[in-house]
């Protein structure tokens with residue numbers, strides 16, 4: 209892997225506001241990289257510094273090994289696509305796409321050929337003569353993409369590129385954007401606050417909070433092995449328990465969960481020598497529901513090692529979402545209080561054949577390998 213972008217301890221202050229705090233990050237050639245995080249975490253500022261629209265207060269930014277920290281935007285090998293389709297309303301689609309090349313002094317024949325090629329890339333062949341206001345939001349955003357791609361940048365920067373589109377179109381363009389990146393092979397760096405978008409598109413993501421990087425990893429690693437509570441909570445939904453490590457072996461661990469008065473098995477060791485206090489995280493779709501109404505004891509699933517974890521609860525709410533249903537299950541706590549746990553189950557058969565219902569007593573069960581341990 210060849211590094212193409214390097215942030216070296218980059219800090220950005222706006223007056224008293226520390227927007228980006230000593231961020232060091234390497235992005236490799238050909239990656240689709242997403243900067244993800246809640247509003248105000250500093251992701252847009254990081255992207256704008258890469259584009260050259262903001263100058264870091266401290267630190268350096270390298271592109272292709274060259275220090276570009278103070279290089280103006282138009283002299284960097286990057287191009288940016290903005291959230292609100294930045295196209296000129298008074299120019300036809302082709303003229304919009306050709307505009308940047310014209311500014312660079314590229315001859316008209318080559319301009320036209322490259323613009324046609326870019327139009328084809330974003331699947332707008334034949335629409336070059338249209339005016340932008342005669343196009344849908346999704347089409348205008350493709351024009352904006354073509355405008356950026358036609359200049360053949362080393363790096364394409366995308367600032368919330370799909371957020372102005374409605375849900376269905378967003379999903380469609382998501383697939384297209386991913387195919388497009390594959391095809392052109394350019395490094396994409398995208399800012400988004402939409403975790404689904406980041407997980408679906410990116411080869412690697414950085415989760416930011418308060419100006420710092422929390423975790424940089426592939427989408428599946430962020431989801432399956434979040435480094436912190438904050439990441440676990442931000443990426444998807446999660447059931448969290450405060451826990452204490454009782455036994456920590458190489459192939460399993462036992463965690464005390466005082467809140468629910470239970471011990472939980474983990475399929476792997478925790479491997480933490482400096483703290484015994486941890487958080488146990490279980491994703492909602494990894495929890496199974498079992499009947500409890502007939503007074504049967506906790507389920508011991510066939511072929512399951514001793515490490516199947518079971519808690520009793522009562523279904524408090526069910527949200528039917530078409531492809532899946534979300535269950536809020538009330539669990540009694542050791543101190544007499546109660547809390548909710550969330551379970552997600554795919555609707556594999558017609559929902560009217562669903563076998564769990566409101567107020568039903570259930571066992572919540574999860575396998576020892578289904579939980580993750582978070583140290584902070």
Ligand code: ATP
Nearest residue numbers: 222225227245246247248249250251252253254401
């Ligand atoms: P959002 O998703 O809402 O755009 P973000 O994660 O992209 O948020 P930034 O826009 O990078 O966050 O902002 C980080 C912090 O820096 C915020 O507190 C913001 O108010 C502040 N900030 C950003 N730009 C400026 C500016 N030009 N002047 C002053 N403060 C700024």
